[in-house]
Amino acid sequence: MAQPIWQREHGPDIVSEATTDDNGFWIARAYSRSHPTAVVRTPKPLGSRHSACAKADALARRMFVHVCEVPGCRNWALVPPEMVRPRPAADVRVVKLT
Numbered sequence: 001m002a003q004p005i006w007q008r009e010h011g012p013d014i015v016s017e018a019t020t021d022d023n024g025f026w027i028a029r030a031y032s033r034s035h036p037t038a039v040v041r042t043p044k045p046l047g048s049r050h051s052a053c054a055k056a057d058a059l060a061r062r063m064f065v066h067v068c069e070v071p072g073c074r075n076w077a078l079v080p081p082e083m084v085r086p087r088p089a090a091d092v093r094v095v096k097l098t
Ligand SMILES: [Zn+2]
Pocket: 009, 010, 011, 066, 067, 068, 069, 073
């Protein structure tokens, strides 16, 4: 079964994302649509989607110098499997949030 992908759009360009690894742990990452091959992620897998979403939001704000505001930032949503597109090979940078 395909891994679930949850996304939240922060305006037109920034996306935070939570998905699972092969062991079922959650991974938090963020990227911009204008540079989709430059992905940032947190160092450790997380135990819940909730914590992955929170970390992914924090990544988006930190890495893209973004301030969340309504209505520019949408709600978290599960991407339907048919909408999951193959993504280009990404240069994933690990960012530790403090
Ligand atoms: Zn935001």
